[in-house]
Amino acid sequence: MNIEQAVLEKLRQLPIDKQQELLNFAEFLYQKNIPKATLRSVRGLCADLAMDITEQDITETRQEMWGNFPRDIVF
DSSP: OOHHHHHHHHHHHSOHHHHHHHHHHHHHHHHHHSOOOOOOOHHHHTGGGOOOOOHHHHHHHHHHHHTTSOSOOOO
8 A cells, every 4th residue: 555545545534624634734735845936136126127226316215205204203
């Protein structure tokens, strides 16, 4: 008897709720075994956009976003 046959035999002996639990566990093991895609850096993701963002652009954008933010908030 191979592993697949042994698992099926045990599965058939379990009540329905335990069969579902075994299926959930098998799905968990399957998902855990799938290789994860490698992550790319933000610089790599935007490389083909041909954008040239300068430090001055970032500073101006921050000023626009946070310029009216109240400074008197105390924690």
